[in-house]
Amino acid sequence: MEHQDRRSFIGNVALLTGSLMIPNQLLLAAEKKNNYKVAVIDLMILKRQKISALPLAKEIGADGLEIDMGGLGNRETFDNKLADPKIRQEYMDKAKELNLEICSLAMTGFYAQSFAKRPTYQRLIQDCLDTAKAMHIKVVFLPLGIQGDLVKNPELREPIVERLKVAGKMAAKAGITIGIESALDAKGELQLLKDIDCKHVKSYFNFSNVIKNGRDLHQELRILGKKNIVQIHATNEDGVWLQNDPRIDLNKVKETLDDMGWKGWLVIERSRDAKQPTNVKYNFSANTSYLKSVFQPK
Numbered sequence: 001m002e003h004q005d006r007r008s009f010i011g012n013v014a015l016l017t018g019s020l021m022i023p024n025q026l027l028l029a030a031e032k033k034n035n036y037k038v039a040v041i042d043l044m045i046l047k048r049q050k051i052s053a054l055p056l057a058k059e060i061g062a063d064g065l066e067i068d069m070g071g072l073g074n075r076e077t078f079d080n081k082l083a084d085p086k087i088r089q090e091y092m093d094k095a096k097e098l099n100l101e102i103c104s105l106a107m108t109g110f111y112a113q114s115f116a117k118r119p120t121y122q123r124l125i126q127d128c129l130d131t132a133k134a135m136h137i138k139v140v141f142l143p144l145g146i147q148g149d150l151v152k153n154p155e156l157r158e159p160i161v162e163r164l165k166v167a168g169k170m171a172a173k174a175g176i177t178i179g180i181e182s183a184l185d186a187k188g189e190l191q192l193l194k195d196i197d198c199k200h201v202k203s204y205f206n207f208s209n210v211i212k213n214g215r216d217l218h219q220e221l222r223i224l225g226k227k228n229i230v231q232i233h234a235t236n237e238d239g240v241w242l243q244n245d246p247r248i249d250l251n252k253v254k255e256t257l258d259d260m261g262w263k264g265w266l267v268i269e270r271s272r273d274a275k276q277p278t279n280v281k282y283n284f285s286a287n288t289s290y291l292k293s294v295f296q297p298k
Helices: 002-033 053-060 085-097 121-134 154-174 186-196 207-212 217-224 250-260 280-295
Strands: 036-041 064-068 101-106 139-143 177-181 201-206 229-233 264-268
Touching (some): 036 053, 036 101, 036 280, 053 064, 053 085, 085 101, 101 264, 121 139, 121 154, 139 201, 154 177, 154 186, 154 201, 186 201, 186 217, 201 207, 201 217, 207 229, 217 250, 250 280, 264 280
Parallel strands (some): 036 064, 036 264, 177 201
């Protein structure tokens, strides 16, 4: 009899602690289920390489921030304040305090400069990788830009592939992935990635490139596939907010990405209201809140 009581007592305790554990398990399941995070870009919120970008990103409602390597122009390397360990540490401490992640480090200097022809490209890539590694950032963004437009300048394909092979080896050594943005369609970009043949070089997908060229967003995502897309610039060109943009159906985009099994960072670049393009809080809060309502439903 005593043995039976002891057993039922243990059973009741297990039931009780089990019921106490359920909320935590549900909480964990809910956290796990959230496959998407939303970030803004320090450059686009007019805070390039300024630590004040972090509290502003928090105020906007973002989960994280893409930070820039600084201007390039005719310098040998980027004008990168984060090369200073003291400034770097301040950034990392502030991000931790605000519970923000730094999702990527961007080399936007290459929008206007030529990755194919720049003599110091290896130093530029290395400086970026060194900063990313020191800040525990796993993705760096490399736009091939106007001068590296492979649709208009197909002759640059060979030097770009060769240089990206070199950059890929450097990234592999640092344990970091380079996300490239090209002017090619998904088939062309997939072929480019095959030619580079390095799992540390992937596509940093951009909605606006696809939309402005009249291509099918969902088809392009599927062609590239989940393994080849490292991050997504999840906005269109400026004009209207995402929620008012007839050219993009974000609910359908989520269905496509869910179906592909992709997960990761959705980074807000543009989609600013043409009437108030410089009103940072107004534009970026609206787009952040809308992206979250679709991709992080309560």
